[in-house]
Amino acid sequence: MKAVVVENYDSIDGISIKEISQPGIAAGEVRVRIEAAAIGFVDGLKVQGLYQTKDPLPFVPGTEFAGIVDAVADDVPSFTPGMPVIGMARSGGLAEYISVPSAALKALPGQVAAEAGASFQANYLTGLYALSERAYLRKGETLLVLGAAGGVGIAAVQLGKLLGARVIAAASTPEKRAFATSFGADDVVDYTKADWRDTLKTLTAGHGPDVIFDPVGGEVALQAFRSIAWRGRHLVVGFASGTIPALAFNLPLLKGGALLGVDLAQIQKREPETHARLIARLFDWLASGTLKPVVGKVVPFENFREAFKTMQSRSALGKMIVKLT
Template sequence: MKAVVVDSYNSIDGTSIKEIDTPGVSKGCVRVKIGAAAVGFVDGLKVQGLYQTKDPLPFVPSTEFAGIVDAVADDVTAFKPDMPVIGMTRSGALAEYISVPSAALKHLPPQVPFEAGASFQANYLTGLYALDARASLRDGEILLVLGAAGGVGIAAVQPGKLMGARVIAAASTAEKRAFAVQFGAGQTIDYTRADWRDTLKELTGGHGPDVIFDPVGSEVALQAFRSIAWRGRHLVVGFASGTIPALAFNLPLLKGGALLGVDLAQIQKREPETHARLMAQLFDWLASGKLQPVVGKVVPFENFRDAFKTMQSRSALGKMIVKFG
């Protein structure tokens, strides 16, 4: 089968499609023929060897996928050949086939296309875990989403609205802000303007945001925290800007505010009951149509580098998807 293979930690230009063995189906596993795979910010870091943990070389990047069950082990009963599924794993999704434990898969509702399914789990679980389990976002509160048009940002805008929050989307271009409005933001802010905090103060009537969802980092994060409401919660999701800010400890004191970390990789292991509850909520929203995963740019498998480069340039709207034909 064909797969994107990372032989050395390098730029995406140094990575190519190669012919490798099709995976077998060991005990408890399911082999999936992949229809679409997602490329996120973390995937770009892993290819370059810049993520917090390194995948052993060689490896096939991408953690999220959607496709059709190709084969199942004899001891697997929950899945049958030809069933549409979505899955999430450590790596391996940028390939024509993948073999994973059955617990890594979920049934894909028939009305949801592969592209949407592949863009669903990681971002939306991150968004809902942050807003629900970490920030305890309440109906009527003000939610400020930084980087609101990116794959993770838009996955906080939508659940935020479903949870009854008033969502303010912060993004750097008019196109990105319009995109966020299209998917549920009530108001927007251009955080590249020097006076953006004045605009935020005006929009919130001087109250400030109760919850800040922050996958950006940099000076923008510091300025956002300076505007937070009394007893506000600032969710640290990532550092897409490439800069990790340092917050002076007197600011949480003066604001009565809390800085809360959000790490998707640890949720299932450390909080299995919370993970199960949130996944059930997400799939309920997905099946009912209340939540429609946002698909960004879709590129064919042979052009996989375009997905990485668009994502790394921070010009992406929604999640980047590689489609297999």
């Protein structure tokens, strides 16, 4: 089968599609023929060996995928060949086939396309966990989403509206701000402007945002915290800017504010009941059409580098998808 293979931690141009053996099926596993795989910011870091944990070489990148069940181990009764599914794994998504434990898969509602399914689970679980379980976002509160046009940012915009918040989307270009508005943002700000905090102050009538959803980091994160409402909650989701900010401790004191970390990789391990409850809620919304995942640019398998480079340049609108079939 064909797969993107990382043999050395390298630039995106240094990896390529190779022929490797199709994976077998161990006890408890399901083999999936992949139709679409999502590429996130973390995937690009992993390929280059820049993420906080390193995948052993060689490896196939890609953590999120959607496809059709190809084969099932004898001890797995919950899946059958031909079923559409979505899944998450540590790696292996950028390949024609993947074998994973059955617990890593969820049935994909028939009306949801593979591209939408591949872009769903990580971003929307991160967003819902952050907003509902860490920040306890309440109806009527104001939510500021930094990097609002990216994959996890646009998920936070949609989820904030579903939870009853007023959503202000912060993004760096007119195209990105229009994109956020098209998915429900009530107002927008351009955080590249020197006076963007004045605009935010005007939009919130001097109150400031009650919750800040921050996958960006860097200087904009520090400036956003300076504008937070009294008893506001700042969600640290990631550092797409490439810079981890250092916050002076007097600021939380003066603002009565809280800095809250959000790490998707630890939710299932440390809070399994919460993880199961949130997944069930998300899939109910998905199946009913209440929540429609945002699909960003879709590129064919042979052009997979384009997906990585678009993420690296921070020009993506929504999540990048690689289409395999």
